[in-house]
Amino acid sequence: MIQPIKTFDAYQEAYTKSVNDPAQFWGEVAENFDWKSPWGKVFSGDFSQAESKWFEGATLNITENCLDRHLAERGNKLAMIWEPNDPKERFVRYTFRELHEQVSKFGNVLRAQGVGKGDRVCIYMPMIPELMVAVLACARIGAVHSVVFAGFAAHSIADRINDSGCKLVVTADALYRGAKQIPCKAVIDEALLSCSTVEKVIVYERAQWPVEMVVGRDIWWHEAMASASTHCEPEVMQAEDMLFILYTSGSTGKPKGVVHTCGGYMVYTAYSFANVFQPKESDVYWCTADIGWITGHSYLIYGPLLNGTTTLVFEGVPTYPDPGRFWQVCDKHAVNIFYTAPTAIRSLMAAGEDHVLSYSLDKLRVLGSVGEPINEEAWHWYNIHVGKERCPLTDTWWQTETGGIMIAALAGVSPLKPSFAGYPLPGIQPVLLNQSGEEIAENEQEGYLAIKFPWPSMIRTTYGDHERCRLTYFDTYKGYYFTGDGAKRDTNGMYKIIGRVDDVINVSGHRFGTAEIENAINQNTHIAESAVVGYPHDIKGQGIYAFVVCKDKVFDPVNLRGEINETVTAQIGKIAKPDKIQIVSALPKTRSGKIMRRILRKVAEGDVSNLGDTSTLLDPLVVEEIVAGKL
Numbered sequence: 001m002i003q004p005i006k007t008f009d010a011y012q013e014a015y016t017k018s019v020n021d022p023a024q025f026w027g028e029v030a031e032n033f034d035w036k037s038p039w040g041k042v043f044s045g046d047f048s049q050a051e052s053k054w055f056e057g058a059t060l061n062i063t064e065n066c067l068d069r070h071l072a073e074r075g076n077k078l079a080m081i082w083e084p085n086d087p088k089e090r091f092v093r094y095t096f097r098e099l100h101e102q103v104s105k106f107g108n109v110l111r112a113q114g115v116g117k118g119d120r121v122c123i124y125m126p127m128i129p130e131l132m133v134a135v136l137a138c139a140r141i142g143a144v145h146s147v148v149f150a151g152f153a154a155h156s157i158a159d160r161i162n163d164s165g166c167k168l169v170v171t172a173d174a175l176y177r178g179a180k181q182i183p184c185k186a187v188i189d190e191a192l193l194s195c196s197t198v199e200k201v202i203v204y205e206r207a208q209w210p211v212e213m214v215v216g217r218d219i220w221w222h223e224a225m226a227s228a229s230t231h232c233e234p235e236v237m238q239a240e241d242m243l244f245i246l247y248t249s250g251s252t253g254k255p256k257g258v259v260h261t262c263g264g265y266m267v268y269t270a271y272s273f274a275n276v277f278q279p280k281e282s283d284v285y286w287c288t289a290d291i292g293w294i295t296g297h298s299y300l301i302y303g304p305l306l307n308g309t310t311t312l313v314f315e316g317v318p319t320y321p322d323p324g325r326f327w328q329v330c331d332k333h334a335v336n337i338f339y340t341a342p343t344a345i346r347s348l349m350a351a352g353e354d355h356v357l358s359y360s361l362d363k364l365r366v367l368g369s370v371g372e373p374i375n376e377e378a379w380h381w382y383n384i385h386v387g388k389e390r391c392p393l394t395d396t397w398w399q400t401e402t403g404g405i406m407i408a409a410l411a412g413v414s415p416l417k418p419s420f421a422g423y424p425l426p427g428i429q430p431v432l433l434n435q436s437g438e439e440i441a442e443n444e445q446e447g448y449l450a451i452k453f454p455w456p457s458m459i460r461t462t463y464g465d466h467e468r469c470r471l472t473y474f475d476t477y478k479g480y481y482f483t484g485d486g487a488k489r490d491t492n493g494m495y496k497i498i499g500r501v502d503d504v505i506n507v508s509g510h511r512f513g514t515a516e517i518e519n520a521i522n523q524n525t526h527i528a529e530s531a532v533v534g535y536p537h538d539i540k541g542q543g544i545y546a547f548v549v550c551k552d553k554v555f556d557p558v559n560l561r562g563e564i565n566e567t568v569t570a571q572i573g574k575i576a577k578p579d580k581i582q583i584v585s586a587l588p589k590t591r592s593g594k595i596m597r598r599i600l601r602k603v604a605e606g607d608v609s610n611l612g613d614t615s616t617l618l619d620p621l622v623v624e625e626i627v628a629g630k631l
C-alpha cells in the first residue's frame with residue numbers, strides 16, 4: 001500500500017527524486033501493487049510521436065488491486081456506501097467482500113454474453129452501485145469500459161458507441177435526479193437505431209419505469225445475475241492494454257475517445273489519491289462527481305478502492321430535497337474527506353449559509369475542489385462554512401487526458417493559497433510557455449500550461465485516431481504535452497489556473513467544444529449559421545452564449561430560441577443548452593471569412609468598451625448591430 005508523504009520537506013525530496021530519476025521513482029511506487037509478472041522497463045516514450053509506455057511487459061488486473069488484495073485484511077470493511085436520491089430511501093453498503101462478489105458475478109454475466117478481453121462496453125447508467133459494479137466487472141474480464149454520462153442524448157451516445165464499436169450496452173430503465181425521473185433505456189433504444197455493433201443490452205431496473213425489451217437483444221440485470229457464479233477469474237492484462245475509453249470535448253470536431261491503460265493509470269490514480277487526500281484507514285471519502293466523468297473514474301472508483309478506502313456514491317443532486325443535502329449526507333455517513341466542484345459550492349453559497357449551518361460536519365477533515373478554477377469567494381465560503389477553517393482545502397487541477405491530479409496541495413502537507421492549485425505532484429513537470437513556445441523561467445508570469453515529461457496515467461491515444469491525439473496535444477509545442485489551459489506562477493512558484501485558452505468552454509465543470517455546440521445548433525433547419533462563445537457565469541463558471549443567424553426573413557424570436565434549445569437538447573443533451581441566444585443578421589467575419597470570435601467574446605462578457613481593431617472586418621456595421629442587441 002502507498003504510504004503518503006507527510007511533510008513538505010518530504011514532498012520536496014520526493015519531487016526532486018522524481019525529476020532526477022523518474023524510472024527509479026515510479027518503479028518504487030509501483031512496488032506497492034500486486035502484479036502478476038514484473039515489468040521490463042519502467043517507461044519509454046517519445047512526446048513528438050505522442051507515445052508513452054509504462055511498466056511494459058508487466059501483467060496485472062486492476063480489480064485484483066482494488067478488491068482481491070484487500071479481502072484478507074479489509075474483507076468486512078465497507079468498500080462503498082450508496083446514498084440514494086431520495087433521503088427517505090434506504091441506503092446500501094457493500095463491504096470489500098460483497099463488492100468483490102458482485103463484480104465477479106457481473107464479470108461472469110458479461111462473459112456469458114460473449115464479451116471478452118478488448119471488447120468495448122458502453123455503460124449508460126444512473127449513479128447507483130450497479131454502475132460501479134459494471135465498470136469494475138469490465139476491468140475484471142479485460143473489456144474496455146466506455147461510460148457515457150447519463151445526461152447525454154441519443155445522438156451523442158450513438159456517436160460514442162459507433163466510434164469505439166461497442167458490443168454491449170449496460171443501462172437502467174430510468175434514473176432519479178432530484179424531483180425528476182428521466183428514462184435511460186428508451187434513450188439507448190433510440191441511439192441503437194443507428195448503431196450496428198451492439199449485440200446485447202443489459203438493463204438494471206432502478207425506477208420501475210416501463211421499458212420495451214427487444215427479444216434476443218435485451219436482458220434484465222437481475223435475471224442474469226441470479227445464477228451467476230461468484231468466482232470470476234481475472235483476465236491477465238498487459239500494463240499497456242486498454243482499461244477504458246472516456247469521451248471528452250476538444251476545440252475541434254466530435255468528442256474524442258481518450259484512452260487510458262491498465263498499469264500506469266492504476267499506479268498514478270492510487271498514488272495521487274493517497275497523497276492529495278491523505279486518507280486514514282477508517283475514513284469515509286466522498287467524491288460528488290458523476291462516474292460519467294473522469295473525476296468519477298479516477299477518484300470515486302479506482303483511486304479510493306486501490307487504497308482500500310471507503311467511497312461514497314451519491315445518486316442525487318446538491319439541492320434536493322433542499323440545498324442542505326450535501327451536508328446532511330456528510331453528517332449521516334460521517335464523511336471525513338469531501339471532494340466537489342466549484343459550481344456546486346457556488347450554487348449552495350447562493351442558497352445561503354443556513355443550510356450548511358444546520359449540520360455539524362464535525363467529521364470532515366479534508367476538502368477538495370475540481371473541474372474549474374475556484375474563485376476566491378467560493379474558496380473562502382467552502383473553507384469557512386464547510387471546513388470550519390480546520391480542514392485543508394486542496395484545489396486539484398487535472399484533465400480527462402491526464403488521468404489523475406497533476407497540480408494540487410497534498411492535504412495538510414503543502415501550503416495553501418486561495419484560488420491557487422499550488423505545486424505539482426511528484427513526477428509531474430509543468431512549465432509555462434510563451435507565444436513562441438519557449439519556457440518562461442521567471443515567476444510572477446502567465447503563460448500556456450504544458451507538461452514536459454511523461455507521467456504514468458497520461459493519455460495514450462484518442463481511440464481509432466492516433467494522429468488526432470498527436471496533433472491535439474503534442475504538436476502545438478514540440479516536446480511538450482499541451483493542456484489547453486492558461487496559468488500563472490506566483491513568486492513562490494505556486495500555480496494558479498486561469499482557464500482554457502482554446503475553444504473549449506467549461507460549463508459547471510463539463511467540457512464542451514464551441515464547434516460541437518455550433519454543429520448542434522446548425523442542425524436546426526431555420527439556422528443559417530452560428531457562433532458560440534463562453535462568458536462568465538456566477539454559478540456555472542462559464543455560460544454558453546450563442547449568436548445565430550436565421551435563414552428566414554420573418555421569425556418569432558421566442559419560438560426560435562425554444563427550437564434551438566430543443567435541437568441542442570436532442571443532439572447533445574440538456575447540459576449543453578445555451579444560456580443566451582442572440583439572433584443576429586450576420587456574424588462578424590474577416591474578409592477571408594473567419595469569424596472574429598474575439599469580438600463575440602467581448603460582447604458576451606458585456607465588455608464592449610474596447611472591441612479592438614475591427615478594420616479587417618468585411619462589414620464593420622454588423623458589430624454595431626450585435627453590440628446594440630447584446631443580452
Ligand code: WTA
Nearest residue numbers: 370371372373395396397398399400497500
Ligand atoms: C479545468 C476534469 C482550474 C481546466 C478533472 C481543464 C480546472 C479542464 C481545474 C479539464 C482546477 C479542471 N482549476 N481549472 N482545479 N480542474 N479544470 O477533462 O480547464 O473534465 O483543462 O477534467 O477543466 O476538464 P476535464
